[in-house]
Amino acid sequence: MTIKLKNDKDIAKMRVAGRMAAEVLDMIKEFVVPGVSTEELDRRCHDHIRKVQKATPANIGYHGFPKTLCTSINGVVCHGIPSEKDILKDGDIVNIDVTVIKDGWHGDTSRMYFAGTPSPEAKKLVEVTYDAMMAGIRAVGPGARLGDVGHAIQKLAEGAGFSVVRDYCGHGIGRVYHEEPQVLHYGRKNTGLLLKEGMTFTVEPMINMGADDVIQLEDGWTVMTRDGSLSAQWEHMLVVTKNGAEILTPWPDKR
Numbered sequence: 532m533t534i535k536l537k538n539d540k541d542i543a544k545m546r547v548a549g550r551m552a553a554e555v556l557d558m559i560k561e562f563v564v565p566g567v568s569t570e571e572l573d574r575r576c577h578d579h580i581r582k583v584q585k586a587t588p589a590n591i592g593y594h595g596f597p598k599t600l601c602t603s604i605n606g607v608v609c610h611g612i613p614s615e616k617d618i619l620k621d622g623d624i625v626n627i628d629v630t631v632i633k634d635g636w637h638g639d640t641s642r643m644y645f646a647g648t649p650s651p652e653a654k655k656l657v658e659v660t661y662d663a664m665m666a667g668i669r670a671v672g673p674g675a676r677l678g679d680v681g682h683a684i685q686k687l688a689e690g691a692g693f694s695v696v697r698d699y700c701g702h703g704i705g706r707v708y709h710e711e712p713q714v715l716h717y718g719r720k721n722t723g724l725l726l727k728e729g730m731t732f733t734v735e736p737m738i739n740m741g742a743d744d745v746i747q748l749e750d751g752w753t754v755m756t757r758d759g760s761l762s763a764q765w766e767h768m769l770v771v772t773k774n775g776a777e778i779l780t781p782w783p784d785k786r
Contacts, residue, residue, distance in 0.1 A: 533711060534703065534711055534712060534724075534727075534730060535703070535705055535707075535710060535711075536727060536728075536729035536730060537705060537729050537730075537731050537770065538729065541636070541705065542729075542731070542770050542777075542779075544633070544634055544635075544636040545636050545637075545638065545705065545731060545768070545770070545779050546779055547633055547634070547636070547638075548586075548631055548632065548633040548634075548636045548637055548638030548779075549638035549639075549640065549768050549778075549779035549780040549781075550638070550779075550780070550781070551580075551584050551586055551631045551633055551638050552629050552630060552631045552638035552639060552640045552768075552780055553638075553640055553780045553781055553782045553783065554584070554783065555576050555579055555580060555584075555629050555631065556627060556629060556640060556641070556642050556782060557782055557783045558575075558576075558579055559572055559575060559576055559579075559627060560644060562575060563619065563625065563627070563644040563645075563646055564619065564646055564647070565619055565620055565621045565623075565646050565647045566618060566619065567618070567619050567646075568613075568614070568615050568616070568617060568618050568619075569600075569602040569604070569611070569613040569614055569617040569619070569625075570613045570614055570615040570617070572600065572602060572613065572627065573598050573599050573600045573602065573613035576588075576599050576600055576627075576629060577591075577599040580599065580629075580631055584631065584633070586631045586632060586633045587631070587632040587633075588629075588630070588631065588632075589630035589631065589632045589637055589639075589708055590629070590630055593708065595751075596610075596612075596752060597612065598612055598613045599613075599629065600613055600627055600628060600629055601626070601627070601628040601629075601641070602617065602625060602626070602627055602628075603625065603626040603628070603753075603762070603764065604617065604619070604623055604624070604625045605623055605624060605625075605761055605762075606755050606756045606759050606760060606761055606762060607626075607753060607754065607755050607762065608696055608699070608737050608739070608745050608754040608755060608756060608762040608764070609626070609628070609699055609737055609754050609764060610752040610753055610754050611626075611752075611753050612750060612752055612753060619646035620646065620647075621646060621647030621648060622645075622646070622647055622648060622649055622650060622653070623645075623646040623647070623649075624643060624644070624645055624646075624649055624653050624656075624657055624761065624763060625643070625644050625646060626641055626642070626643050626644075626763065626764045626765075627641060627642065627644060628640075628641035628764075628766065629641065630708065635706050636705065636706060637704050637705065637706070637707075637708050637768075638768060638779065638780060639704055639708075639733055639766065639768050639780070640733075640766050640767060640768055640780035640782075641735065641764060641765060641766040642765055642766070642782065643657045643660070643661070643763050643764070643765060645657070652740065652761075653761055655691070656693060656738065656740050656761055656762075656763045657763045659687065659688060659691045659693060659738065659763075660688070660693075660736060660737075660738040660763040660764060660765055661765045662687055663683075663684045663687045663688045663716075663736050663738060664684070664734055664735070664736050664765045664766070664767065666683040666684060666686075666687045667680045667681070667683050667684040667716065667734045667736065668680075668734050668767060668769060668776055668778065669683065669775075669776075670682070670683040671726060671734075671769065671771055671775060671776035672726065672771065672772075672774070672775040672776060673726060673727055673728050673771060673772075673773060674725070674726065675725075675726045676720075676721060676722060676723045676724060676725055676726065677712060677714060677715065677718065677722075677723035677724045677726065678718035678719050678720055678721060678722030678723035679718075679720050679721070679723075680714065680715075680716075680718070680734065681714075681715045681716055681717045681718025681719075681723070682717075682718050682719055682720045684716045684717065684734075684736045685716065685717040685718065688736065688738045693738045693739060693740060694738070694739045694741065694742055694743035695716050695717045695736060695737070695738060695739075695743055696716070696736075696737035696738070696739060696743050696745060696762070697715075697716075697717060697743055698745050698754075699737055699745075699754070700713050700714050700715050700716060700735075701713070701714030701715075701716070701732055701733040701734050701735045701766075702714060702732060702733055703730070703731065703732045704731055704732060704733060704768060705731055712724050712730075712732060714732050714733065714734060714735075716734075716735075716736040716737070726771050727771060728771050728772060728773050729770065729771065730770070730771040731768065731769070731770045731771075731779070732768070732769065733766055733767065733768050733769075734766070734767055734769065735764060735765065735766030735767075736764065736765070737762060737763075737764045738762065738763050738764070739756050739760055739761070739762045740756075740760040740761040740762070741756060741758040741759075741760030741761075742756070742757065742758050742760070744756070744757035744758065745757055766780075767779075767780050768780045
């Protein structure tokens with residue numbers, strides 16, 4: 532496993548790309564309402580990245596993916612493809628995942644939105660998933676191990692009665708969209724890769740209300756819960772610092 536440690540100049544450029552990705556998610560939140568299509572959300576984000584940020588949407592064409600965003604509604608775990616046919620309804624929960632390339636560096640982040648008023652159960656799932664992500668991030672630091680990160684996420688999510696998706700994980704990132712290491716969202720303390728200052732990766736737990744089993748649809752991208760239960764995901768990109776971790780994709784409203 533080859534881990535690419537980033538220097539101060541690299542991290543400064545990743546901060547720029549990360550903040551741009553976070554800005555896209557902040558910009559689009561007012562448009563995530565009942566009656567909007569995920570295609571319209573995609574178009575708005577694409578135009579903002581291209582015309583306002585003068586940056587590149589990383590997802591378009593990545594292994595054949597056709598859109599700027601991944602839009603994952605309700606029981607979609609990840610990689611939902613925006614479509615004119617997917618119209619948000621009152622009570623829907625949706626994850627929007629975006630990656631921006633600026634000056635060759637990637638900024639990758641995702642967050643949950645409510646279209647209208649969610650059910651109490653859906654709201655709890657979304658909040659617990661956010662808390663699980665942050666618990667994982669708090670476990671990051673030099674001398675910690677990736678198993679510590681996964682354990683923190685798993686303990687919080689399962690303690691709330693939910694399950695952690697095991698088929699997908701976080702990843703190293705930099706000039707390359709997906710690089711080593713793989714960041715599992717479950718695990719045991721004091722196991723796994725030793726973390727070092729300058730490592731950059733995402734923490735992006737996918738948490739299901741039901742079982743952790745998932746299926747991929749025939750489009751080759753969309754992943755859903757096998758039992759039809761709701762799923763939620765949050766994602767930050769971060770760098771390991773001498774004191775812990777710095778979030779490189781801070782959302783302007785923090786949440």
